[in-house]
Amino acid sequence: MLPETGYGKEPSGDRPSVRIIVALYAIGVRRRANLPTSTNPSVKQTVSWFVLGLMSSVTFVGILSELVPSGILPQMAADLGIDEGDVGFLVGVYALASAVFAIPLISFTLAINRKLLLLLLLAGFAVSNLVVAVSTSYGVIVASRILGGLCAGVMWPMIAAYGTRLVPENMHGRAITVIMSGNTLGISIGLPVMTTIGLTFGWRSAFVVLSLIVVAIAVLVYFYLPAVKGERMSKTNSPFTVIRMPAILIVLLLTFLSVMAHYGIYTYITLLVEMLDMVGGIGLALLIFGIGSVVSVVLSARFIDAYLQPLVVTALATGGIAMALFLVFPSSLSVSITGFFLWGLAFGPLVTMYQTAVSRQIDEAKDVATSVQSSVFNLSIMVATWIGGMLLEGFLGSFSVSGVVTLSLACFILATIVALMSRKTLRSA
Secondary structure (H helix, E strand, O other): OOOOOOOOOOOOOOOHHHHHHHHHHHHHHHHHOOOOOOOOHHHHHHHHHHHHHHHHHHHHHHHHHHHHHHHOHHHHHHHHOOOHHHHHHHHHHHHHHHHHHHHHHHHHOOOOOHHHHHHHHHHHHHHHHHHHHHOOOHHHHHHHHHHHHHHHHHHHHHHHHHHHOOOOHHHHHHHHHHHHHHHHHHHHHHHHHHHHHHHHHOHHHHHHHHHHHHHHHHHHHHHHOOOOOOOOOOHHHOHHHHOOOHHHHHHHHHHHHHHHHHHHHHOOHHHHHHHHOOOOHHHHHHHHHHHHHHHHHHHHHHHOOOOHHHHHHHHHHHHHHHHHHHHHOOOOHHHHHHHHHHHHHHHOOHHHHHHHHHHHHOOOOHHHHHHHHHHHHHHHHHHHHHHHHHHHHOOOOOOOOHHHHHHHHHHHHHHHHHHHOOOOOOOOO
8 A cells, every 4th residue: 555645745755666656757748738748858869850740741741832833733733724824823822922921920919829720820821722622713813822822821920939949058959950941842752642643633633632621731730739828019029120220231241142142043944954954954963952852852851950051052062063063054054963972962951041141140039030030031032033034035135044043143142242251140059
């Protein structure tokens, strides 16, 4: 029999088995309550890996929700009786909604529990994709794409800040890298798979499958993600306060230059492959690019916290080298393959580098700060696409894709110089 200990008293010291039973019971209660069983950072790291992986699945479906129409564009246009440009608009309006409304929506939802907000966003993604799958009205489809864009505008900055609040400070960069790896995997693996599904079973099936995946992720989020309280909006965590910080402005400048460097030419990657006359065509180019991106994500997860500035400088310089190879050796297959691999290496950590840098600058309002960075990121994509188009059309003095590659090289060089001069902003954990 167990000794009588009395209410509120410890079990008798001469019965260690009682202590063990009580300790195990307490651990069980804490686990059921979704609380860490230890404050030791190494234990917290171990507990968090599944959670961070689950968060990466959210960014995986987030990027797929945006890009799926681009893979099945002709099929959607033919079935809906619209031009291919109208289907392309479905991608553009999604990105525009994300860019324009990210900051106000993040500010508006700042006080909501992060887990509850994420569940609401996943519900929005599921509804958006399902409506596209079943609707025959182009106007309704556009409206549903705007809904998806609004959800994405909140999700991208929110989930990065959510993840950093679950791990020690010296793991913030690794946490963001793991979470945002879903973006890279979505582009390199998810999009080809979804395109194959759409081409094989009809374009609507791709959106149905994506909706079901989102629902499955939402169920896992409900059961396994810890609840984290929101923050009250104040003068100290408003977007206007954030954008007045010199370090944040430097990160935003690096974001703009880096996105211009990458997306100015990535938008027209098919034309780049034609210029290089690359054997294997766009399929081989994207495969090599994807391999480089995945490799760099794995490497950046290892080094981003301890070596943020060297990582940023190396990534930017690597991208510049890739563009230089395209310009100097446009007819060499081996050089082209090397160039696409190096470009992929530079592209992989693009999002995580600057969100980590932003996260390092502030203790509060990480959601707001990353929403500002996310908005600049999306707007920079639009600017890069617009300027690249003008270069191709000859408005800025060039009639070939080499002009766009030159623009990318110039942006890589400028961004590398800024990164080299920003040691304090790009400080390590």
